[in-house]
Amino acid sequence: MHDFTYKNNQLYCEHVRVSDIVSRVGTPAYIYSRKTFMDHIRKIQKAFRSLNPLICFSMKANSNLAILRTMVREGAGLDIVSGGELYRAKRVQCPPGKIVFAGVGKTENEIRDALRYGILFFNVESIPELELIQKIAGAMRRKARVSLRINPDVDSRTHHYVTTGKKETKFGLDLRTAEEIFSHRDRYPALEFCAIHVHIGSQIVIWDPFVQAFKKVLAFTEDLERMGGKIRFLNLGGGWGAVYHKEKPQTADQLAKKIAPLFKGRRFELVFEPGRFISANGGILVTRTTYVKQTPVRNFAIVDAGMNDLIRPSLYDAYHEICPLVRKSGTSKRIYDVVGPICESGDFLAKGRTLQKIEAGDYLAVMSAGAYGFTMSSNYNSRPRSCEVLVDGRKFKVVRKRETYASLVAGEAF
Ligand code: LLP
Numbered sequence: 001m002h003d004f005t006y007k008n009n010q011l012y013c014e015h016v017r018v019s020d021i022v023s024r025v026g027t028p029a030y031i032y033s034r035k036t037f038m039d040h041i042r043k044i045q046k047a048f049r050s051l052n053p054l055i056c057f058s059m060k061a062n063s064n065l066a067i068l069r070t071m072v073r074e075g076a077g078l079d080i081v082s083g084g085e086l087y088r089a090k091r092v093q094c095p096p097g098k099i100v101f102a103g104v105g106k107t108e109n110e111i112r113d114a115l116r117y118g119i120l121f122f123n124v125e126s127i128p129e130l131e132l133i134q135k136i137a138g139a140m141r142r143k144a145r146v147s148l149r150i151n152p153d154v155d156s157r158t159h160h161y162v163t164t165g166k167k168e169t170k171f172g173l174d175l176r177t178a179e180e181i182f183s184h185r186d187r188y189p190a191l192e193f194c195a196i197h198v199h200i201g202s203q204i205v206i207w208d209p210f211v212q213a214f215k216k217v218l219a220f221t222e223d224l225e226r227m228g229g230k231i232r233f234l235n236l237g238g239g240w241g242a243v244y245h246k247e248k249p250q251t252a253d254q255l256a257k258k259i260a261p262l263f264k265g266r267r268f269e270l271v272f273e274p275g276r277f278i279s280a281n282g283g284i285l286v287t288r289t290t291y292v293k294q295t296p297v298r299n300f301a302i303v304d305a306g307m308n309d310l311i312r313p314s315l316y317d318a319y320h321e322i323c324p325l326v327r328k329s330g331t332s333k334r335i336y337d338v339v340g341p342i343c344e345s346g347d348f349l350a351k352g353r354t355l356q357k358i359e360a361g362d363y364l365a366v367m368s369a370g371a372y373g374f375t376m377s378s379n380y381n382s383r384p385r386s387c388e389v390l391v392d393g394r395k396f397k398v399v400r401k402r403e404t405y406a407s408l409v410a411g412e413a414f
Helices: 018-025 034-047 065-073 083-091 108-117 127-140 175-183 208-226 252-263 276-282 312-316 405-409
Strands: 004-007 010-013 029-033 054-058 077-080 099-101 121-124 144-149 191-197 233-235 269-272 283-294 299-303 322-324 333-339 348-356 363-366 387-392 395-400
Touching: 010 018, 010 029, 018 029, 018 283, 018 363, 018 387, 029 034, 029 276, 034 054, 034 065, 034 252, 034 276, 034 387, 054 276, 065 077, 065 083, 065 387, 065 395, 077 083, 083 099, 083 108, 099 108, 108 127, 121 127, 121 191, 121 233, 127 144, 127 175, 127 191, 144 175, 175 208, 191 208, 208 233, 208 252, 276 283, 312 348, 322 348
Parallel strands: 029 387, 054 077, 054 269, 077 099, 099 121, 121 144, 144 191, 191 233, 233 269, 299 333
Antiparallel strands: 004 010, 029 283, 283 299, 283 363, 322 363, 333 348, 387 395
16 A cells, blocks of 8 residues: 555665665655555546546645646646646646636636646636636637536535535536536537546445445536537546545545446546545655653653644644654553644644654654645744655655745834
């Protein structure tokens, strides 16, 4: 599942000892395994090879240029949601025909830039957005390819913050509205309605919501084709779960077994937008214990990474396994809350974990931090953001420098 393993009680990333990296770059540090990322992309390519989908890595999960470039070189495209993400896509020379653009709030400038670059299509989420794209494309005398993102009203049974396919959420178009848009498509002469999009949520560990949603997409697409439409692409979104703890998400093979038969023999070109599945298990966040504090009711390991570095535990109550960089033999185990230095009780990385005895100076790895880790980090409490390191076999490279105090205030004036 990943390439972080113990050899002689020391944690390694591929063939590099994690403590060797940390002694060079300090903590907190995000450390990524190139091989783990590649393995996950290849698993998808292999499982779905009969359908030959375009895999657009959802860069909100991990947008470091070095990682994006590796993905693009592997043939992947990119799923973007902002002008900033488009900028990153251009920086790694992602072919425009492999970029899909989602999000409920695309601005005029973002739409113009994406049109100019010639992206594959916009995943459109509302009528006002459609009208704006029409206006901009018309003025630019361009044809904009659009994909209607439908909201299939399917429960993906995941955390409610990352559920996107229920009708109460802000995402997508209900089927009636989407159909109405389509029947009045001559109102949008600058648009080419060439795709349907669906994305029902994130960290989905069961297959039936996907099948339910995709069946709705197919039935809907057939309706549109009866109305004379020509749908070339089906963008089936992302959302495939990764392993954090005891959950047993679908493997790419298992998903393909359920999903591929739905599309076999049909002429649609498929797009997938996985983020977490590809990158979650390929990254860790390494942190150093500053103090161990005992209170009458808790043992706290106070570490130098906090919710500004990894917000998932605080925001979603997410579970990330904690592993020591060095396994000590013969020490007793204790129960710890692993907490950051930030002035909020919500600032924790793990609670109630049974771990080997921790002392000040000990290093811990927060596992499965390669998706929605660094990308969601912030400067809260004026903390410089961590560095990022990419390991490839026996080599490692700092692919983002640690921020400095000067970079914290860059752009401010007084
Ligand atoms: N496509 C669309 C349109 C999306 O909105 C997302 C994620 C993806 C693809 C990729 O989803 P994935 O395959 O990674 O599940 N910050 C949260 C996750 C937010 C997901 C947002 N949308 C977390 O840390 O759990």
